[in-house]
Amino acid sequence: MKRTLPVVVALVLCLGVVAVLVARSGSGEPPAARPDAQAPAAPAARLLSVGPRLTSNQTSEPLSVYGEGLEQGMRLALGPPVSRELPLKVVDARHGYARLPADVSLPPELPIASVTARLIAPAGKPAPEGEARLDVVNDAAFPDLFALALSPDGRTAFIASPPTDTVFALDVGSGQVTALATADGPSAIATYKDVAGQSWLAVAHRFSPELRLYALDAPGSAPRVLPAPVGAMGLVVDAKGEEAFVAEQVRDTVRALSLVDGKERWATAVDPNPRQLAALEGLLAVGSLQTGQVEVLRQSDGGLVSTLVPGPGVPIVGGGTERFSKQVMGGKATRGMVASERLGRLFVASLGPNVGPNAERMEVSANGGVAVLDPKRGTVVRHRGFGAGVTEGLALDEATGLLYAADIGLGLVRVVDARKLGESEEGARKALLQELPMPLPEKTPRARPDEDYGKEGRAGVELHSGPRCLALAPDGRTLYVLNRHTGTVAVVDVTQAKSGQARVVRQLPVTEMRTQAKRRLGQVLYYADMGRTAMSCDACHLEGHTGGVFFEKTKPMRIYRSTTVRGSRDTPPYFTPASTHSIAETIKTVGNRNRYQNPQLTDTEVEALTLYSALVPTLPNPFRGEDGAPPETLSLPDGRAGRPAEGRALFEGKGGCVACHPAPLYTLDQEPATRGKYLEVGTPIALPLRLDQQELVPGAAPPALIGSWDVWPMLTSAAAGYEVKGDRLVVGTRFPLRAVLESAGPQHGNAQALTPEERDDLLAFLLTL
Secondary structure, three states: OOOOHHHHHHHHHHHHHHHHHHHHHOOOOOHHHOOOOOOOOOOOOEEEEEEOOEEEOOOOEEEEEEEEOOOOOOEEEEOOOOOEEEEOEEEEOOEEEEEEOOOOOOOOOOOEEEEEEEEEOOOOOOOOEOOEEEEEEOHHHOOOOOEEEEOOOOOEEEEEEHHHOEEEEEEOOOOOEEEEEOOOOEEEEEEEEOOOOOEEEEEEEOOOOEEEEEEOOOOOOOOEEEEOOOOEEEEEEEOOOOEEEEEEOOOOEEEEEEOOOOOEEEEEEOOOOEEEEEEEOOEEEEEEOOOOOEEEEEOOOOOEEEEEOOOOOOOEEOOOOHHHHHHEEEOOOOOEEEEEOOOOEEEEEEOOOEEOOOOOOOOOOOOOEEEEEEOOOOEEEEEEEOOOOOEEEEEEEOOOOEEEEEEOOOOEEEEEEHHHHHHOHHHHHOOEEEEEEOOOOOOOOOOOOHHHOOOOOOOOHHHHOOEEEEEEOOOOOEEEEEEOOOOEEEEEEOOOHHHOOOEEEEEEEOOOOOOOHHHHHHHHHHHOOOOOOOOOHHHHOHHHOOOOEEEEOOOOOEEEEOOOOOOHHHOOOEOOOOOEOOHHHHHHHHHHHHOOOOOOOOHHHHHHHHHHHHOOOOOOOOOOOOOOOOOOOEEOOOOOEEOHHHHHHHHHOOOOOOOOOOOOOOOHHHOHHHOOOOEOOOOOOOOOOOHHHOOOOOOEOOOOOOOHHHOOOEOOOOOEOEEEEOOEEEEOOOOHHHHHHHOOOOOOOOHHHOOHHHHHHHHHHHHOO
């Protein structure tokens, strides 16, 4: 009886429901058959997520919207303090796109605004359900002094601040500052005199496709505007040839532009993320931030002449890596570069030759200094390591043979005898003439009490200054130093520099830098080398992005690629295998290790550095249209073409990608419930360089694919980008996304089943993330 009771009850309930329905219909027909019956209401649309979750107000940012029941006419509403409604480009019921405008203004002291996003339906439609979070970093109120150029007459220093769309003009005599309105993201500047003797300031931009030319002899006049590529980060002007050379980081090319009519004379593909440019006797040297190589091009047509990169046996003079010359596997990011016509040499600032696997298990091969390159012979002559700090900006006085080098990690400028540096190893060892600290303006906030600095081998309090760029007066008697963190230009008397007696005579303020004080302190700490170990956050994660490869990590020791910090706050845990589970934990662990525990980070330092690092967003995707949506077709870096919409369908369907790379950040690590999954998908787990000295660990976390258009190399092993040739690394491909697909094993989704055309479509979609 107990077993049959549920059946009887169920039968009675079913009969009861039928009876009710019949009674309500009045005829035994289903309710829908009545002429006056209401049709079932369509389910309301629902917002599921918005990506990326972290964005910036320094420029217009494309947004991806994921939901259910999306339809044309909907809008994306962002709550206060942004308080905007954005048009939504709906491509199907689950995908839409929008664009955050570039004029979003936030209170200056607010580092980040966390806003609620929701959908607004067209008139007459039910209100959509669901909300999502969007965090907007207040970069537009966070000036960052990034580039310096001196007018041809030496009277005005020009300083670019990309996030605030400003170039400051500083009269070095009076200290008066005026601001020049620029286009979006002024990132590279240069001054020159044209063939008619007129003086000009040229400004290239990261987010606007234009080169602005300001006539310095006619102050206040509107600039000439010439077409230029977006993503510009390097600029050199050949006044005699009336052309500008622009290095851009979207397609990774150098382009020669006519200063007369703006026409492009040639374009050459170069190594990923080119920035430093230097002209020398009809040649143009191009330095990569990712490969550590310098490519030498002909100015006439952009043809490649040679590739300069340190290899096994390159002489290293000074610093902790001197005895590891034979184990050098390549170079590190080109952070500064100048050319000497008189000496026929290039001088390159970097963290030194990249030391690979070695029997002594020496890791962390940073050795900041200056290398001497011979562009005609195509060789790296030697690297002079200083053993501490991070060398960036360079300036050369051809008349005296003095080289000036800014160290952003230690807060000082070094005076180096360029002739000795180039003549021999013995000369290079004696080439350092002076280390000049940059004094701090009054009331500059410190990360620690003053008594903690300058003892037990630590850096001095001057590390808070952040000297980044240098410019030498035409007469060679004065050196101008742009201090990135304090917002000043130091005026240095270098008349006695050859005897080690250069001195700072004035500090000229450029702009207020104390808004968002905790974030600014975090920026200082990000670039600082407190323990004088030649290591900082920026040493491995340059400008918050990637920095090539290195052999380290204590356990397991192997060749790793340096991952990006951009957007990483949303994708813990970190390292392979996982060892830290938040940005703060990572900061404390790695920061203390970078300093060799000398001294350990305070809670205040951890908090400031965590804030700064967590607010580094991915760059706006340059392959999206004005409405924020991908184009119908997209040219791929290797010359083929793909269709992003078809690629998205493959990603979510036949390709089997979404199982490990779900939206909106396209990684399992974006949600607590799916984090920390280490998978073996058949991609190469190591670069085959001295494998007996590497400790290999299979498996890796699915990386976030947001911003992958600007990631090189790829895979934890860096095998998608680099290859091994003999005892060194070489660039195998500049398009690592294709290398990942081609190296995919049967466990890596369903990539092997895709046709060549489908792979092109999938790659086009990935480039738009």
